[in-house]
Amino acid sequence: DAKTTQPTSMDCAEGRAANLPCNHSTISGNEYVYWYRQIHSQGPQYIIHGLKNNETNEMASLIITEDRKSSTLILPHATLRDTAVYYCIVRVALGAGSSNTGKLIFGQGTTLQVKP
Amino acid sequence: SAVISQKPSRDICQRGTSLTIQCQVDSQVTMMFWYRQQPGQSLTLIATANQGSEATYESGFVIDKFPISRPNLTFSTLTVSNMSPEDSSIYLCSVKQGAWETQYFGPGTRLLVL
Numbered sequence: 001d002a003k004t005t006q007p008t009s010m011d012c013a014e015g016r017a018a019n020l021p022c023n024h025s026t027i028s029g030n031e032y033v034y035w036y037r038q039i040h041s042q043g044p045q046y047i048i049h050g051l052k053n054n055e056t057n058e059m060a061s062l063i064i065t066e067d068r069k070s071s072t073l074i075l076p077h078a079t080l081r082d083t084a085v086y087y088c089i090v091r092v093a094l095g096a097g098s099s100n101t102g103k104l105i106f107g108q109g110t111t112l113q114v115k116p
Numbered sequence: 117s118a119v120i121s122q123k124p125s126r127d128i129c130q131r132g133t134s135l136t137i138q139c140q141v142d143s144q145v146t147m148m149f150w151y152r153q154q155p156g157q158s159l160t161l162i163a164t165a166n167q168g169s170e171a172t173y174e175s176g177f178v179i180d181k182f183p184i185s186r187p188n189l190t191f192s193t194l195t196v197s198n199m200s201p202e203d204s205s206i207y208l209c210s211v212k213q214g215a216w217e218t219q220y221f222g223p224g225t226r227l228l229v230l
Contacts, residue, residue, distance in 0.1 A: 032216075043223050043224050104161070106151075106158045
């Protein structure tokens with residue numbers, strides 16, 4: 001699986017949009033971009049994933065560049081509860097029953113601190 | 117998403133002993149994963165456990181140290197054997213679910229070895 005590069009830490013003011021960048025310049029055509037976050041003392045939480053089109057759900061938006069070499073996770077209105085470590089991971093997304101595990105390999109992530 | 121529970125949620129153990137961590141999922145899943153998160157570090161995959169077959173271990177992890185059972189499609193155990201203080205970590209269970217095989221994580225087991 002391709003490696004990702006994220007800033008070590010970022011700050012964001014409460015109520016403002018948090019934009020978390022991720023570089024994945026060696027991504028393959030069949031690899032998706034996944035975002036997880038880990039709030040202190042909890043297990044990682046799935047946020048969103050995408051292939052090449054921008055994606056949005058109730059938690060966040062994912063913007064992937066046309067060349068797919070980078071992406072940005074957007075939390076539109078950050079709250080104090082969004083303070084967490086955010087992980088960008090690329091992984092092959094497989095159909096159910098595939099023998100290839102498509103393992104999630106975690107990097108160091110970005111520590112996002114939302115401040116009042 | 118799958119609801120995953122782990123037992124115990126935390127434990128303090130003496131070196132040289134073993135601890136078995138349980139992972140229960142509320143639905144049947146083919147693949148289950150065990151991760152370790154050492155203090156201040158990111159998650160590291162220990163092994164992948166499929167029902168009915170031997171677990172597949174990542175580099176640096178061996179079955180004698182981390183034996184895994186997968187007796188059915190909703191349950192797995194990870195044993196941390198002959199523990200040392202270096203085994204103090206959070207151990208996390210994870211499963212794949214859904215058409216996109218998204219991975220979901222349990223709450224983790226915090227282990228402190230004295």
